[in-house]
Amino acid sequence: MSRHQLHITIMVHSPIIYEGLHTVLSQSDMDCVICKVDSLDDLEAILHSKKVDILITNPLLLVNREKDVKRIRKNNPHFSIVGINLGIVDSHSLALLDSSFTIFDTTEQVLSKLQKAGNNNKLKVTTNDDNLTERELDVLTKLVNGFSNKEIADSLNISIHTVVTHRKNITTKTGIRSQSGLTIYAISKKIISIEEVDLH
Amino acid sequence: MYQFCRTYVKTGMKLFDLIEENPSLLLMMQHFNIDFRVGDLTVSQLCNIEGVSEKLFISIANLYNGFRPVENPIDSVDDLRQTIEFLRNSHDYYREDKYPQISSYIKQLQENHPEKELKLLEKFFYEYFAEVIDHLDYEDNVAFPYFIELINKKTSSKTDLYSAKEYSEHHTDIELKIKDIKNLLLKYVSISDDLNLRRKLLFSLFELEYDLYIHSLIEETILIPFGYNIEKA
Numbered sequence: 185m186s187r188h189q190l191h192i193t194i195m196v197h198s199p200i201i202y203e204g205l206h207t208v209l210s211q212s213d214m215d216c217v218i219c220k221v222d223s224l225d226d227l228e229a230i231l232h233s234k235k236v237d238i239l240i241t242n243p244l245l246l247v248n249r250e251k252d253v254k255r256i257r258k259n260n261p262h263f264s265i266v267g268i269n270l271g272i273v274d275s276h277s278l279a280l281l282d283s284s285f286t287i288f289d290t291t292e293q294v295l296s297k298l299q300k301a302g303n304n305n306k307l308k309v310t311t312n313d314d315n316l317t318e319r320e321l322d323v324l325t326k327l328v329n330g331f332s333n334k335e336i337a338d339s340l341n342i343s344i345h346t347v348v349t350h351r352k353n354i355t356t357k358t359g360i361r362s363q364s365g366l367t368i369y370a371i372s373k374k375i376i377s378i379e380e381v382d383l384h
Numbered sequence: 385m386y387q388f389c390r391t392y393v394k395t396g397m398k399l400f401d402l403i404e405e406n407p408s409l410l411l412m413m414q415h416f417n418i419d420f421r422v423g424d425l426t427v428s429q430l431c432n433i434e435g436v437s438e439k440l441f442i443s444i445a446n447l448y449n450g451f452r453p454v455e456n457p458i459d460s461v462d463d464l465r466q467t468i469e470f471l472r473n474s475h476d477y478y479r480e481d482k483y484p485q486i487s488s489y490i491k492q493l494q495e496n497h498p499e500k501e502l503k504l505l506e507k508f509f510y511e512y513f514a515e516v517i518d519h520l521d522y523e524d525n526v527a528f529p530y531f532i533e534l535i536n537k538k539t540s541s542k543t544d545l546y547s548a549k550e551y552s553e554h555h556t557d558i559e560l561k562i563k564d565i566k567n568l569l570l571k572y573v574s575i576s577d578d579l580n581l582r583r584k585l586l587f588s589l590f591e592l593e594y595d596l597y598i599h600s601l602i603e604e605t606i607l608i609p610f611g612y613n614i615e616k617a
Contacts, residue, residue, distance in 0.1 A: 219390070226392055230405065233452030314571070364508040365564030369500050372572040378500045 190302045191234070195227060201268065201287070205240060209289050214299065215350040224252050231260055238301050243267040243277035243284070253280050264301035314357045314373075323350040325376055328367040329337040393442050395428040402427075402445070406609045411595060412448050415473040416441065416466075437463045443606065444470070447598050458610050465606060468528045474599050480529050482592045483513055485596040489585040493578065502574055505565070512561045519558055531607065534614050559596045562589055 192209065196202050198356045206218055219236075221227045224246075227239065244264075245252055250338065257263065267277070267284035278284070285294045285303050319340075333351075337344045355361050360369050370376045390406050391397070399422035403409050410420055418434050427445070431438040443457040460462050490509050494502045566589050575582065 205575070221392065229454055230392060230451055232454050234450065352451070359567040360564050361560050362508075362564050364511065364560070365568060368501060368504050368508065368568050369572050371504070372574065 190214065190298070191219070191237045192216050192298070193219045193221055193227060193230070193236045193239050195221050195223070195239060195266065197222075197242070197245070201242075201298045205294075208294065209298075212291070212295050214295055224249055224256070228252075228256060229232060231256065236260070236263060238298060240267045240298075241264070241265065241267060242270060243274075243281060244270075244272065244282050247274065249278060250276065262307050266298060266301050314359075316354060316357060320350050320357075321375060323347060324327070324354055324366060324370055326374060327363065328370050329352075392451055393427065393443065393445040395438060396426050397424055399427065399430055404444060406449055408448055408594065409445060411477070412598075415470045415477065416444075417469075417473065424479060428591075439463075442465055444598075444602065447605075451539055452601065453605055456606060456609055456613075458606060464531060464535050464607075464610065467533060467602065471599065471607070472524065472528065474595060475524060475535050476518065477595070478516065478592070482588065482595075483516070486585065486588045486592065487513065489588060491583060493581055493585065496578055496581070497575055498552065499575075502575070505568065505573065508561075509565065512565075515561075516558050534611065549554055559593055559600065562593045562596065565589060565606070566593070 194202055194205055196205075201218060203248070209216055209218055219230070219234075222245050230236070246267075264282040267278060267281040269284045269286040271286075285296050285297050289297075315375060322340055323336055324333070327337065331339070333347045337347045340347075354366070358366070358369055360366050367376075371378050391402065393402060399409075403422065403475060407503055416434070418436070420432065422430060425433070427442060428435075428438055436462075437457070439457040439459075440463055443453040458467055469561065487509065490502075490506050494506045528569050566586065569582070569586060569589075
């Protein structure tokens with residue numbers, strides 16, 4: 185799953201607006217997952233278990249709900265609310281929004297506003313390629329040959345703690361956790377030759 | 385396969401619409417022993433007819449749709465029985481449907497491509513499968529009977545040799561190695577052609593991973609907390 189992915193939740197009553205937004209977002213280049221809720225209560229319920237970066241809503245649905253919105257924001261600091269301006273908006277609800285667009289905006293305008301709202305959330309980016317360092321390759325080779333952490337530490341003259349750190353990095357970079365899985369990885373990458381491996 | 389963005393299931397919704405949106409709910413219904421011909425029934429009507437706890441059904445359906453339960457849906461002996469029955473039925477699905485299917489694909493793949501890497505992959509899968517069977521047997525023979533016993537006695541069972549805590553410690557994450565196999569197939573092991581077979585294998589792995597994930601969520605968010613509560617009472 186991409187780390188740049190935006191989790192967007194849509195709360196509108198009009199099926200036409202929901203379907204329209206869904207289509208525009210799905211067909212755009214924006215990497216996002218879209219979810220639908222019917223009320224602020226439902227939103228709070230799902231916030232317990234999943235990430236929401238942006239809520240797109242009709243500001244009229246926030247009327248008289250300032251307290252709830254404030255509570256949700258307090259519990260979810262990295263969360264933006266983008267309103268759809270349908271022409272009738274009261275100033276109280278408007279104040280609850282981070283940004284808004286109208287149904288007459290172009291697709292590009294809508295997407296750029298959402299992207300901006302998403303960027304405010306400062307998503308953490310980590311690299312994840314499987315280029316192992318020389319030392320990690322050393323540890324991997326010993327590991328798939330059945331060496332224990334202690335034996336690896338002794339033979340490479342490093343501490344067990346360092347071996348554990350290398351192993352963690354190997355798993356993060358390759359996405360493979362088990363020793364058998366790493367053996368197959370090492371062979372596929374030609375780090376070790378198949379003849380070195382005991383098949384029985 | 386496991387998608388996080390679907391409808392939040394509620395009592396008045398029609399099963400037909402929910403299934404159309406997320407066909408994996410059929411698998412959930414199978415684990416509940418509920419027939420697939422749902423007609424126009426709503427969640428609440430179906431649960432009534434089938435004698436399934438509505439709260440439990442909704443919590444698990446929401447897990448399948450990507451939402452964790454906010455509160456524990458079990459509050460009676462019967463709910464606990466239904467939960468365990470559900471978990472047992474999913475064990476049958478792993479043992480009798482998913483694993484034979486995946487192992488036949490891997491075996492076929494290995495026969496088509498005699499590279500030693502695939503021999504290793506097959507070996508890896510069989511070792512893993514043996515571990516999973518151990519785990520399922522353990523749950524069927526030790527953990528589930530313990531929970532049933534616990535609720536029948538309704539007494540504090542501190543003298544017992546077993547506890548919900550021990551269960552949660554024993555409860556290993558058996559999905560992790562599935563991820564390894566998937567990663568190996570999608571990122572590293574090179575196999576020429578055979579896309580049909582490889583796609584079938586990958587789909588089966590995704591399906592299994594999806595159901596195993598929910599399986600452990602049910603154990604972690606419903607069964608184990610419930611066990612703790614009874615032990616404390």
